[in-house]
Amino acid sequence: MDALAGLLDGPRARGAFLLRMVMAPPWSVRVDDRAPLCLMCVSRGEAWIVPDGGGAPVRLRPGDTALARGPAPYTVCGDPGTPPQALIGPGGTCHTLHGEPLEQSMRLGVRTWGNAHDGPDSLLVGTYRMESEVSRRLLDALPPLLHLPADSWTCPLTPVLEDEISRDAPGQSVVLDRVLDLLLIAAVRAWFARPDAAAPAWYLAMGDPVVGAALRLLQNEPAHPWTVASLAARTGVSRAALARRFTELVGEPPMAYLTGWRLTLGADLLRETDRTVEWIARRVGYGGAFAFSAAFKRVRGVSPQEYRSAYAGKLPDRHGSSPSAAPASTLSP
Template sequence: MDVLSDLLHRARARHAMVRQLIQRPPWSLSFTDPPPLTVVTTLAGHASVRIDDTDTAPVRLAAGDIALITRPRRYTIADDPSTPPQVVIHGRSKRVVDRSTQAPDTQRSLAPRTYGDGLPGATIMLRGAYDLSGDVGDRLLGMLPPLAVVPAGPGTRAALDLLATEATRDEPGQDAVLDRLLDLLLVLALRAWWAGAEAAPAWYQALSDPAIGEALRLLHEHPARRWTVAELAARVGTSRAAFAARFTALVGDPPLTYLTSWRMTLAADLLRDAQTTVAAVAREVGYEDPFAFSVAFKRNRGVSPSVWRRRTH
């Protein structure tokens, strides 16, 4: 499994929520305490997205653009930045805050998971929310800005069209279909964003290097293996010195430092399960000696595994 797939697989919570809004201007929706990662796209018309708890300027989404919103306490989606919030959505509850205007009809159901007025000239917007969990989820979210916008393009259009079609259907297995389609759209959007972003994660850029990309895959597929730099170099067909230097230059950390950091991320999530002993967690991430694991974990996280467990429960 490649690095991005591994991150998404381990961080991903099930039952992602997909909703479609078909609404004529003026409309403005504020979302408070939303999930850590939201995917917003416009299928027709345009929309404005603003992160209300940062200094990020509003961005305009044209048809086919995709916005990735990470870790906001509150954000607003509207037809225009000047339209004041009319409805606040907190979880599954909705509250009208501006009764002086015609508030968006977020209650009227037009089809499964589809709400609005459905009239000609309306903006058609899709919103998918992920409840990423644990330290692996934090690791993924930390690689993105609060608001990343991927312009419309042929690489994402087919997935958008399919997700929009499936969002309005209600057949057996529909939630599973939507989960996987939203996953697909997220991966395509991440690829597109990191391909054009100067701040793409170093490991993502390193995936294009055959030797280092293969080494990263090996470390993620077998994190508990007792890897040495010499063995990794042999597996990817380079000398030890050349491999170590190139890995460090491309990824930003030496091979075993990267491995330790990834092991501690996995361990931090495993420790959230109160039924799993520290010794079992240690073995799961490649440490036969629980004491050695505890020392490594405290060096990486600043607290012992037992203290970490108490803090996360």
């Protein structure tokens, strides 16, 4: 697992809301579902995304891809001057602005929704419903609205998703989840490759032969009793050289990065499992619950139990998972 794979593991598309939207003008849909991330691709016609708060509307043409980072609402429309006719709420609910349900009346087939079967505007929409502490590190590195014009990147995955989305074969949801994840990864990599993207330090540091290797070790083996000396020995450089170069490229010393990574993984396990604090502590590299709790409260301002209580009712049981729950991390059993 490298840094991008690890950070994408949180929002991966298990339980994502995925559909094709087919519309005839005039059309306008306000999205206020509070989802952490939504990916949109225009396959035919065009669409506009109008952010709340006065942001400039973004026009999407065929082959364009956009990522909208929640929870701020936005409007997707055929023309920025068209007032919203439908409202998408949490969980993918859809109704008019007066509260009348639209789910059935606008259903056009398998994973297809809109106001006309032969509408000239067609979008593929994938909404990631769950946000983990791990994925937040990625989401915070993205702009509120990311736009990749078709002429700025080459991605063969959109036609695959377009072809698969209306099928209803066995295992189809798994196929769609995987394709959506690949499309998201490709889009994020293409965005970070742009000179104006301000890619985060951890992403850029992965390209360094020494620091990249150290980051992979820390991410893959967070429970290992790392020291700067042992990490330097594994990467083949001196302790001083590693500490200096790691801090220079990542923006914090190796052990500070490791502490943040361990607590991030621990927070996801608190949210998404009912494992004991002792078990979680040892799973992410602490000697016991006391040491983990002290570090957690020092950094996050609340105890692990208080943090978990804030998400009560969202946790899977020991032998299963809630329908909308995403895996906590690659450390999940």
